[in-house]
Structure formats: structure tokens, C-alpha cells
Amino acid sequence: MNRRKARSVAPPAWRRVLVLVLLLALPVVLMARAVSLQLIDGPFLQGQGEQRHLRVESLPAHRGTIRDRQGQPLAISAPVDSVWADPRVTTQEASQQDLAALARLLDTDPARLRSDLNERRERAFFYLERHVSPDLAARVSALDVPGVALQREYRRFYPTGEVSGHVLGFTNIDDHGQEGVELAYDDWLSGEPGAKRVLRDRHGRNIEDVERLREPDPGHDLTLTLDKRLQYVAYRELKAAVERHQAASGSIVLMDADNGDILAMANQPSFNPNRRSEMTGGRYRNRAVTDIYEPGSVVKPFTVLAALRTGRYTPETVVETAPGVMRVGGHQVRDVRNFGELTVAGVLRKSSNVGAAQMALSLESGQVWQTLNSLGIGEPSGVGLPGDSAGRLSSMPSERPIERATLAFGYGLSVSNLQLARAYSAIASGGELPTPALIADGRRPDPERVMSARRAAQLREMLTAVTESGGTATQAAIPGYQVAGKTGTSRKAVSGGYAEDRYISTFAGMAPASDPRFVAVVTIDEPRGDAYYAGPVAGPVFAAVMGDALRLYNVMPDAAFDQPGLTVAGGESP
Numbered sequence: 092m093n094r095r096k097a098r099s100v101a102p103p104a105w106r107r108v109l110v111l112v113l114l115l116a117l118p119v120v121l122m123a124r125a126v127s128l129q130l131i132d133g134p135f136l137q138g139q140g141e142q143r144h145l146r147v148e149s150l151p152a153h154r155g156t157i158r159d160r161q162g163q164p165l166a167i168s169a170p171v172d173s174v175w176a177d178p179r180v181t182t183q184e185a186s187q188q189d190l191a192a193l194a195r196l197l198d199t200d201p202a203r204l205r206s207d208l209n210e211r212r213e214r215a216f217f218y219l220e221r222h223v224s225p226d227l228a229a230r231v232s233a234l235d236v237p238g239v240a241l242q243r244e245y246r247r248f249y250p251t252g253e254v255s256g257h258v259l260g261f262t263n264i265d266d267h268g269q270e271g272v273e274l275a276y277d278d279w280l281s282g283e284p285g286a287k288r289v290l291r292d293r294h295g296r297n298i299e300d301v302e303r304l305r306e307p308d309p310g311h312d313l314t315l316t317l318d319k320r321l322q323y324v325a326y327r328e329l330k331a332a333v334e335r336h337q338a339a340s341g342s343i344v345l346m347d348a349d350n351g352d353i354l355a356m357a358n359q360p361s362f363n364p365n366r367r368s369e370m371t372g373g374r375y376r377n378r379a380v381t382d383i384y385e386p387g388s389v390v391k392p393f394t395v396l397a398a399l400r401t402g403r404y405t406p407e408t409v410v411e412t413a414p415g416v417m418r419v420g421g422h423q424v425r426d427v428r429n430f431g432e433l434t435v436a437g438v439l440r441k442s443s444n445v446g447a448a449q450m451a452l453s454l455e456s457g458q459v460w461q462t463l464n465s466l467g468i469g470e471p472s473g474v475g476l477p478g479d480s481a482g483r484l485s486s487m488p489s490e491r492p493i494e495r496a497t498l499a500f501g502y503g504l505s506v507s508n509l510q511l512a513r514a515y516s517a518i519a520s521g522g523e524l525p526t527p528a529l530i531a532d533g534r535r536p537d538p539e540r541v542m543s544a545r546r547a548a549q550l551r552e553m554l555t556a557v558t559e560s561g562g563t564a565t566q567a568a569i570p571g572y573q574v575a576g577k578t579g580t581s582r583k584a585v586s587g588g589y590a591e592d593r594y595i596s597t598f599a600g601m602a603p604a605s606d607p608r609f610v611a612v613v614t615i616d617e618p619r620g621d622a623y624y625a626g627p628v629a630g631p632v633f634a635a636v637m638g639d640a641l642r643l644y645n646v647m648p649d650a651a652f653d654q655p656g657l658t659v660a661g662g663e664s665p
Contacts, residue, residue, distance in 0.1 A: 146290075147304065151244050152282025154266055155310035157259060157273075159319040160352075160531055166259050166273070168245040168266070172228035174219040178211045180238030189236045193219075196230055221264050222246045247273075251319060253361040254326045257377040258317065258529070260477075261364035270375055272529065274477050276313055283308035314531040316352035321345060321640055325355035328635045329613070333359040336618035336628055342379045343614070344512040345636060348607040351516060351525030351535070353474070354640065356380075356509075381478035383505040384614070387581030388442045388625075389599045390463070390501035392518065392550050395435055397462040398450045399546055406436040406553055412445040419493045424448045424500075436553040442563050442578060444500045451499030457488030459498055465541045466514040466524060468506055473526040473536070482506045501579055512612040515599045518554075518575075519607035522547040551575045555604045558630075566630035567598055569638045573649045575607070576600020576633065578625035583617070593617050598629035602637050603649040609640050 157166035174197065181190075187201075190208075194201040197220050204219075211217045219239070223231070228241055247262045249255070260271020268277035285307035325343050333341040338359075345355040362374040376382070398404040415429030426445050430437070438446035451459050463469070469484030483505040489495060497503045506514075509527055517524040523538035554575035558568045563578045579597040582589040596615045601607035613629040613636075622628055640646075 147286055147288055150285035150287055150305075150307045151266075152284050152307040153245060153309040154247065154262070154282060155280040155312045157280070157313045157315060159315055159317045159322070160354075161318065161320075162314075163319045164250055165255055165315065165317070165319065166247060166249050169248055170243055171222045171246045172225070172241040173221045173244050174223055174228070174231050175240060175242050176208060176217050176219050176236075177215050177238040177240075178208045178217050179213070179215060181236065182208050182212045182238075184237035185239070189234065192234055193231065193236050193239065196227060196234070247364075249364045251322065252365060253363040254357070255317065255319075255322050256362050256364045257358045257375065257379070258315075258322075258356050258476075259364060261367075261375070270477060271377060272313070272315065272476070275475055276530075280310045280313060282310040316347075316354065316529055316531050317356070318354045318643075320643055321355040321636070322357065324639045325357040325636050326361070328632045329357050330359050330361070332613075332615060332628070332632045336615060336620060336622060338615045338619065339617040340378060341613075341615045341632075342382070342508045343611065343632065343636065344379050344508045345609060345611045345640060346512050346516055346527065348516055348519035348601060348610045349525075351513070351527045351538070352531075353509075353527055353529050354609070355636070377476060377478065379508040380472070380474065380476050381480050381507065383480050383482050383507050384595050384597075384616070385502050385504065385581045385584065386506050386511060386597055387501040387579035387595070388444070388447075389511060389577045389579035389597050389612075390504070391439055391442065391447045391499070392554060392577055393462050393466060393514070394447050394451055394459050394499040395439060395553070396542060396546060396550060397454060397458045398435065399549065400462075401454060401458070403453075404435055404450065406434060406549055408435050409433070410435060410438055410443075410446045410449055412438075412443050412449070415445065417445050417448065419448065419452070419496045420491075422493045424496055436556060439553050439577065440556045440562050442557075447499040448496035451495050452492060456490055456495065459495065460485070460488035463498075463504065466517060467510060468504060468514065472507070472509045472513055474509060474529055476529065480507045480510075482510050501581060508612045508614055511597070511599055512610055515601060515612065516610045517541050518547050518550050519601040519610045520547070551601070551604050551607070554600070558600070563624070564598060564600075564626045564630045566626050567600060567633045569602060569634050569641065571648045572602050572638075572641060572646075573604035574600055574602045574634075574637070575604040578630070580623065580625045594623045596623060596625040596628040598625050598633045600633055600637070602641060603646065605649040608644065608646045609637060611637050611640075 154168040156164055158164055190204055191201045194204045232241060245266055258271055260273040261269055262273050263269050268274040286304040288301040288304060290301055325345055329341045329343050341359040343357050346353055356379050358378040360374055410433050412433055413429055413431045415426040417424050424444050426443050430441050430443050433443055433446050463484060469482055471479040471481045494503055513527055521544040522540055522542040524541045525538045526536050528535050554577055555573050556562055557577055558564045558574040564576055567576055568574055577599055581595050583593040583595060596618055599612040601610045611633055613632045615628050618628050
């Protein structure tokens with residue numbers, strides 16, 4: 092019975108045969124399918140795979156906008172297209188007619204285009220043209236050249252063009268700051284690119300956005316202390332003066348006397364940051380910050396300050412300058428003419444080199460040097476722009492009489508326009524030396540007191556006489572306002588001494604004199620022609636720019652304009 096049950100449950104022989112056949116047939120089927128995929132359907136499937144492939148694509152980040160203090164845009168980023176190619180595809184599938192048509196659109200030689208593509212035939216990406224116009228982008232897209240496509244990027248635009256080019260600087264083709272504010276605050280302005288995964292066809296065109304991997308993080312906006320209205324005025328007046336006097340270059344800085352805000356800063360020759368062809372080193376240098384020069388007589392107020400501090404001098408103290416020349420060691424110090432007896436105030440009014448030298452030599456060695464050093468001469472201004480020059484002031488005061496004498500009237504040291512504007516701001520603000528600022532609402536050091544308010548008032552009153560009848564800068568006067576300032580006409584240093592026919596003309600001043608609102612420094616380098624003294628060359632530029640600033644900001648004329656002047660006697664020290 093057990094044998095019968097065993098025989099009844101044994102599997103039929105045909106089942107074993109069927110399983111064996113299936114096991115033997117399966118490899119045959121798999122092999123046949125593999126042969127079919129490789130040999131029969133292979134070309135079709137390979138073509139389909141090449142036509143659709145996943146890529147990770149960068150999403151450009153919007154660079155922050157730069158604005159002036161009124162919120163007006165000075166630098167903005169706008170979306171543009173760039174033309175690129177996949178040389179692996181273009182070299183294989185684009186016809187000669189396609190490449191010739193593309194070369195015509197890109198304004199290049201067809202042979203050069205083919206050569207560039209062939210040299211990079213192993214690469215998957217090659218820019219053909221960056222930042223093209225919308226019309227050109229549309230025409231390139233319409234050609235439908237295999238392997239050629241468009242990529243969205245951002246390009247920087249500067250609405251004010253060359254008016255504020257030196258301050259703003261510019262970005263390179265990849266939107267990274269290269270000069271000026273764009274370079275100094277590149278990290279703040281730059282965004283963080285995003286990324287997305289896309290499906291592209293064999294011609295490099297995106298046919299589907301698969302997923303966003305990372306959203307772009309736009310850059311931060313930046314507000315400057317510049318006033319675009321005053322920037323235009325400063326640019327216009329400076330350019331006209333440089334052209335009128337056929338000068339080599341020029342520079343102007345306009346500052347808020349209270350806090351050191353830079354309201355305008357312009358240079359000539361200028362450049363347009365929207366035109367990359369103009370970006371040569373000599374043109375985009377911000378001369379107001381980087382270039383230094385021997386300032387000449389604009390330093391004399393600081394020599395007078397050093398003398399007043401001793402108590403031995405007052406504005407009415409008489410200084411004998413006759414016969415208009417004095418010998419110091421083996422050298423001579425000269426005035427333009429014999430002024431005879433002058434008061435200390437008269438030394439500034441007539442800009443007497445002899446008077447300034449006599450006062451300096453009567454002081455203890457180093458007192459003029461210490462005064463200049465306390466006013467920031469010889470150290471960077473702290474504005475935070477690239478190339479902020481420290482100028483040049485000897486590390487220690489000189490004991491040589493001739494060097495002490497020449498330092499008193501502005502030789503033997505070098506300053507930038509911004510340094511000089513900062514030093515004059517101390518006179519304008521009642522004795523506090525500010526740190527120049529270009530970023531609105533930015534952190535800045537507290538101003539440092541470098542002279543007493545009384546000394547500053549004395550200097551302002553004496554400097555007011557410079558722009559009045561009998562002074563050296565009547566052309567810097569502004570109707571309705573008192574102007575305090577000083578001229579400086581210095582010879583340029585050349586090999587072996589100083590040139591006889593090359594000058595730098597400078598005017599530094601403030602208004603209204605009784606309670607200054609603004610400080611400005613104007614420099615014209617190498618004026619040619621009959622006029623080269625600072626009064627007629629730099630003075631009118633100051634008057635035009637300062638006058639417009641006072642009117643635009645509704646500054647009332649001096650309370651002291653029709654009243655008796657300030658008391659300038661005394662011997663108080665800071």
C-alpha cells in the first residue's frame with residue numbers, strides 16, 4: 092500500500108522535460124534579446140539616448156543694485172543671453188552653411204569659428220559670444236544650428252555712465268567686481284548661484300526642467316552717500332575746466348562737513364563702465380583717492396594753526412615778508428612779489444611763502460609736522476576704496492631748516508584730494524576730523540578732535556578773506572554766501588628739481604563760512620595756456636559745484652554775511 096501511494100505522488104515525466112526545456116530556452120531568449128538590442132535596435136536606441144540626457148545647470152544670481160542717497164539706481168543687473176555650443180555635436184552635425192550663417196551673425200570669420208570648435212571638439216560647453224543683444228539672441232535661436240543654444244546670464248549696467256564710473260568701478264564678464272565700489276563690496280553685492288536638473292535634447296536645448304536643486308540667492312543692495320544730482324554737476328564742471336585749460340587731468344571731491352559723507356567724486360579723463368573697450372588702467376583710476384601730489388599753499392592754514400597753538404601768534408600778529416625773498420641755508424624762498432608787512436591773516440590772504448616759512452622756522456622743530464600728522468596726512472583716508480593712498484609725510488619731523496620751511500607752504504609732502512578734503516573738514520566741523528564715508532548708514536569711527544572749535548573758527552574767518560577782494564581766490568566766491576578756502580599752485584616735481592612750466596592748481600574750501608555745510612577740493616593737473624594759478628583755474632569749478640550744492644540742499648546764507656565778523660583774537664590751545 093505504501094508503494095502504491097509513493098507511485099501515485101511521483102511527478103509525471105513530462106513536467107521534468109518542460110522545466111528542462113524552459114531552463115534551456117531562457118538563456119537563448121535573453122541572448123536573442125541582447126542581439127536584437129545591440130545589432131538590430133541599437134542605432135535607434137542610441138540616437139534616442141543621445142537626444143535626451145540629464146544635466147545640472149547653474150541658475151545665475153542677481154547682483155545687488157547700487158543706489159545713491161536719494162534711492163536713484165547707479166548700477167543695476169539686467170538679464171541677457173549668451174551664445175554657447177557643444178563642440179561634440181556642432182562639429183559632427185552642423186553643416187558648413189549653418190556655421191557660415193552663424194559666423195555672420197556673430198561677426199566673426201567662418202574659418203575661425205570652425206577652428207575654435209574643432210580645437211574643443213572633446214568639450215561639452217564653449218561660449219561663442221557673451222551677453223548678446225535680444226535681437227541677436229533671437230536670430231541665433233532661429234538658425235537652429237545643431238549644438239548651439241542660449242544661456243541666460245546677467246549683465247551690469249550703469250545708468251550714469253562715465254559720470255560716476257570712477258567711484259562705482261565695474262564688473263568683468265562673469266559679473267565679479269574689478270574696481271571701485273564693485274570691487275570693494277563684491278562679496279556683499281554678489282549672489283550665490285542656484286542649480287537645477289534639466290533634460291536636454293541632442294542639440295543642447297532644454298526640453299524639460301526636471302527639478303530645482305538649489306534656488307539662487309541674490310546679492311544685497313548697497314546705498315551710497317553720493318547724490319546723483321551733485322555728481323552730475325561735479326562731473327560737468329570738472330570736464331569743462333579740464334577742456335578749457337587743456338589740462339592733463341582733474342579731480343574733485345565734495346563732502347558733507349558734519350559727518351564726512353562723500354556727496355560727489357569725479358575725475359577727468361573719465362571712462363564709461365558700460366563700454367569695456369574704454370577700460371584701460373590710465374582711465375579708470377580714481378585719481379581723487381589714488382593719485383598724490385605736492386599740494387602747495389593749501390597747506391598754509393595748517394602752518395598757521397601750528398603757530399596759533401603756541402600762543403605767540405594771533406591772526407593780527409605782524410610778519411615781515413620784505414623784500415619778498417628769504418634765504419634758508421643755500422636756498423631761497425620767494426613770494427610772487429614783495430608784500431612787505433603782513434598779519435598772520437594776511438599771510439593766508441596773499442599766500443605768502445616767505446611769511447609761512449618764517450612762522451614755521453620760529454616754532455619748535457616738528458610742530459608743523461605734528462599738526463599735519465594729526466590731520467591724517469600720511470595715512471589712508473579710511474574710505475574703503477581700492478587704492479586709498481596714504482600720501483607721503485616723513486616718518487619723523489626734519490631738523491633741516493629748508494625742509495621745515497618748504498613743508499610750511501606745501502612742499503616735501505604729498506596728499507590725495509580725499510585726504511585734503513578730510514583735513515579741511517576738520518576746520519569746517521569745528522575741529523573734529525571725520526573719516527570719509529561712501530556707504531550710507533554704514534559703521535564709521537567717531538570723529539577725532541584735532542583742534543579746538545575756537546581755532547577752527549579763527550581759521551575759517553582768515554580763509555574767508557582769501558575769496559574776498561584782495562585775496563587770491565575771488566573766482567571761488569559764491570553770491571549770497573561767504574566762502575572760506577585756500578588756493579595752491581605748486582610746481583610739479585621732475586628729474587633734477589621742479590618744472591618751470593608744469594603746475595598743479597588746487598582750491599580747497601567750505602561754505603557757508605560761518606557754519607559750513609559742505610567742503611570741496613578741486614585739482615587741475617597741468618593747465619596749459621596763460622592761466623595756471625589756482626584762483627582762476629580751480630576756483631570757478633569750486634564756485635559752480637558748491638553753489639549748486641547749497642541751493643539743492645536749501646542752505647541759508649551765512650548769518651555773519653551782513654554782520655560783524657567773528658572774534659579771532661586769543662591764545663587758546665586745543
